[in-house]
Amino acid sequence: MMQVLPIHSDAPTKESPSPGRLIVLTGPSGVGKGTLMQALLKRHPELYYSVSVTTRSPRPGEINGENYYFISRTKFEQLVSQGEFLEWAEFAGNYYGTPREAVLNQVRSGNLVVLEIELKGARQIRTSFPSALSIFILPPSLNELESRIRGRAQDSEEAIARRLRRAQEEIQAADEFDVQIVNDDLETALKAIEATLFG
Ligand SMILES: Nc1nc2c(ncn2[C@@H]2O[C@H](COP(=O)(O)OP(=O)(O)O)[C@@H](O)[C@H]2O)c(=O)[nH]1
Numbered sequence: 001m002m003q004v005l006p007i008h009s010d011a012p013t014k015e016s017p018s019p020g021r022l023i024v025l026t027g028p029s030g031v032g033k034g035t036l037m038q039a040l041l042k043r044h045p046e047l048y049y050s051v052s053v054t055t056r057s058p059r060p061g062e063i064n065g066e067n068y069y070f071i072s073r074t075k076f077e078q079l080v081s082q083g084e085f086l087e088w089a090e091f092a093g094n095y096y097g098t099p100r101e102a103v104l105n106q107v108r109s110g111n112l113v114v115l116e117i118e119l120k121g122a123r124q125i126r127t128s129f130p131s132a133l134s135i136f137i138l139p140p141s142l143n144e145l146e147s148r149i150r151g152r153a154q155d156s157e158e159a160i161a162r163r164l165r166r167a168q169e170e171i172q173a174a175d176e177f178d179v180q181i182v183n184d185d186l187e188t189a190l191k192a193i194e195a196t197l198f199g
Pocket residue numbers: 027028029030033034052053056087088089091096097098116117118119120121122
């Protein structure tokens with residue numbers, strides 16, 4: 001029988017036996033998590049991608065409710081105090097969080113739910129959901145990571161520098177996660193993720 005999880009609680013969520021599963025995709029900014037996620041969703045429409053909430057400004061082309069829910073810092077802090085996030089973190093000057101209820105409902109319904117989140121959030125999920133499958137995406141090199149972030153041409157110099165500093169810290173934590181996959185050739189990395197998820 002499925003156990004009902006506390007929805008509005010700041011206490012770490014107790015894991016319940018459930019037919020669904022949480023998948024955490026993490027790794028430094030610019031490594032290609034978003035690109036891999038999109039390709040994965042195209043090939044496996046049955047996966048549920050959790051749209052995060054953020055205080056970052058939308059980039060050109062980003063759509064509210066599709067890429068992120070874009071909200072103010074005040075509203076974000078209010079949602080934190082209401083226990084609405086499964087995890088949340090500050091990254092490069094902005095807040096990011098995973099909506100609790102939508103994700104838990106999907107897991108309870110038996111779906112594979114993918115969270116694409118940064119290191120601190122990924123650690124929180126590992127603690128709350130020890131059976132979550134966690135995947136760390138590595139760049140082929142730091143130089144390649146920098147050129148991917150620059151190639152995206154959507155962040156200021158300052159934002160790029162912050163992301164690169166943070167990337168070096170994040171990469172050191174790669175071994176904490178269940179699986180490490182290098183995103184050199186995109187297709188190869190995708191196949192490795194598929195093998196991990198669907199075995
Ligand atoms: N903890 C946490 N991190 C998130 C969430 N949503 C996105 N992130 C991470 O926040 C970081 C910055 O995201 P973003 O500003 O979109 O930049 P980008 O990933 O470099 O394109 C990335 O590492 C995302 O994976 C979330 O809900 N929680």
